[in-house]
Amino acid sequence: MQTEYVARRLPKFAGRAAWSAILGASPATPPLQGDVTADFTVIGAGFAGLSAARRLVQLNPGAKVVVLDATRVGDGGAGRNSGFMIDLPHNLASENYAGASEGRDRKLIDLNRLAISFAHEAVQDYGIDTNYFDPAGKINGAATQSSHAQNKSYGDHLQGLGERHEMLDEQAMFEVTGSRYYVSGLYTPGTVMIQPAGYVRGLALGLSRAVAIYENSPVTAFCRQGAGWRVETSGGSVSTGKIILANNGHIESFGIARGRLMHIFLFASMTEELGGDTLRRLGGQPRWGITPSDPMGTTVRRIDTGQGGNRIAVRTCAEYLPHLESTEYKMRRAAKIMRRKFADRFPGLGDVRMEYTWSGPLCLSRNDVSVTGEIDNGVFAACCQNGLGTTRGTLTGIAAAEQASGESSAITAFFTGPKKPARLPPAPLAKLGATAYLNWKGWLARHE
Numbered sequence: 001m002q003t004e005y006v007a008r009r010l011p012k013f014a015g016r017a018a019w020s021a022i023l024g025a026s027p028a029t030p031p032l033q034g035d036v037t038a039d040f041t042v043i044g045a046g047f048a049g050l051s052a053a054r055r056l057v058q059l060n061p062g063a064k065v066v067v068l069d070a071t072r073v074g075d076g077g078a079g080r081n082s083g084f085m086i087d088l089p090h091n092l093a094s095e096n097y098a099g100a101s102e103g104r105d106r107k108l109i110d111l112n113r114l115a116i117s118f119a120h121e122a123v124q125d126y127g128i129d130t131n132y133f134d135p136a137g138k139i140n141g142a143a144t145q146s147s148h149a150q151n152k153s154y155g156d157h158l159q160g161l162g163e164r165h166e167m168l169d170e171q172a173m174f175e176v177t178g179s180r181y182y183v184s185g186l187y188t189p190g191t192v193m194i195q196p197a198g199y200v201r202g203l204a205l206g207l208s209r210a211v212a213i214y215e216n217s218p219v220t221a222f223c224r225q226g227a228g229w230r231v232e233t234s235g236g237s238v239s240t241g242k243i244i245l246a247n248n249g250h251i252e253s254f255g256i257a258r259g260r261l262m263h264i265f266l267f268a269s270m271t272e273e274l275g276g277d278t279l280r281r282l283g284g285q286p287r288w289g290i291t292p293s294d295p296m297g298t299t300v301r302r303i304d305t306g307q308g309g310n311r312i313a314v315r316t317c318a319e320y321l322p323h324l325e326s327t328e329y330k331m332r333r334a335a336k337i338m339r340r341k342f343a344d345r346f347p348g349l350g351d352v353r354m355e356y357t358w359s360g361p362l363c364l365s366r367n368d369v370s371v372t373g374e375i376d377n378g379v380f381a382a383c384c385q386n387g388l389g390t391t392r393g394t395l396t397g398i399a400a401a402e403q404a405s406g407e408s409s410a411i412t413a414f415f416t417g418p419k420k421p422a423r424l425p426p427a428p429l430a431k432l433g434a435t436a437y438l439n440w441k442g443w444l445a446r447h448e
């Protein structure tokens with residue numbers, strides 16, 4: 001039990017988050033100023049924080065809920081991803097996304113689908129544009145025979161789980177993407193393709209009827225105050241009964257789960273709006289999403305006007321950055337690689353410019369465990385989403401809200417237990433090991 005938790009560092013984001021930028025500006029909520037009171041204070045307005053706030057309101061009608069974020073909603077981690085809200089096992093450390101066992105994968109699928117239903121209900125309740133929540137499914141693209149074999153082994157695993165999937169051949173992949181790059185694909189129908197910024201902005205707007213959301217309000221500390229807590233930002237404070245930490249890897253900045261979390265940064269680029277002539281040269285369908293059949297490969301996504309423009313987004317490169325900060329230099333280096341990956345897939349679109357390049361954080365643990373549960377009296381955590389933050393973040397947020405409200409469910413049961421994220425080796429070794437591992441896996445997946 002501590003009396004005070006002080007943030008050693010605050011989030012910094014490199015590169016403009018394209019998903020927000022292409023939707024245009026939205027009215028900002030004011031930063032927190034002065035002293036306010038709350039029953040529950042949620043720190044972080046990403047998938048976990050906004051889901052926690054929604055669940056808190058459902059379980060505690062009339063309770064005062066405050067959400068604080070260091071940045072604008074949609075500009076943080078939740079607006080920097082590729083928007084695949086995946087229902088199936090998605091183990092980034094495996095050869096083909098399959099998890100440790102069929103039993104655990106079955107359980108994860110059921111939970112991921114609960115998260116997707118929860119998100120879908122929010123979309124309906126808050127009238128969020130359905131273009132931002134498109135249940136279109138996704139394809140694991142294979143560019144080589146060895147990744148085609150990975151797709152086949154993942155298909156067998158899905159067969160064992162009784163999950164629908166369909167193999168696409170080279171021609172079918174061309175008809176979907178307009179690219180001759182892929183030799184095959186494995187289509188699975190349960191993924192929802194979200195416009196990440198559109199979705200979280202919509203959640204925040206819908207919640208703002210019942211919840212006080214303060215953007216640009218970084219939490220610098222929280223300390224015990226009577227039976228509750230006092231949460232401090234640069235401009236104000238909240239006297240609160242309970243706290244939910246939904247700030248993903250930055251939970252470690254408060255000294256929690258120290259030496260147990262791996263902070264990986266991913267990079268992404270998005271093209272300029274594609275004009276009519278370019279679209280004719282491109283061909284294919286107006287919306288699709290390809291995850292690489294090797295988890296360390298390149299994600300490519302085509303969006304259309306309903307989602308912010310006719311554009312293609314590419315995601316590749318991974319760096320272990322334990323201080324939770326990327327740099328302009330790293331972004332420029334990643335931008336060149338992404339440009340090359342784009343040219344490999346679309347040699348006929350050499351004149352297309354990348355309008356945006358950005359990076360964002362992932363928080364992983366060695367044993368695929370999130371940081372959840374009551375970590376101090378009245379302080380609950382919904383952090384470390386292990387890659388699949390759209391779904392896992394939604395789940396940890398729901399779990400934290402239920403635990404803070406004294407409720408239990410299949411979701412809280414999954415996150416309750418003695419398991420903690422495994423300890424990492426000492427810092428220099430962890431950095432060396434993780435960097436070598438990422439470089440090696442990245443090289444193996446270089447064509448994917």
Ligand SMILES: Cc1cc2nc3c(=O)[nH]c(=O)nc-3n(C[C@H](O)[C@H](O)[C@H](O)COP(=O)(O)OP(=O)(O)OC[C@H]3O[C@@H](n4cnc5c(N)ncnc54)[C@H](O)[C@@H]3O)c2cc1C
Binds near residue numbers: 044078081082250387
């Ligand atoms: C390029 C890229 C592609 C990705 N693609 C996918 C994908 O397709 N599908 C998928 O599921 N996941 C993907 N991810 C991962 C996903 O974005 C994250 O796992 C997810 O955002 C985590 O959700 P969260 O709510 O836990 O944390 P976040 O979304 O990171 O939200 C945490 C919030 O806490 C705030 N915060 C932190 N510290 C403080 C503080 N002291 N005070 C106040 N606020 C604070 C931050 O500003 C942030 O807004 C991708 C990530 C990247 C970088």
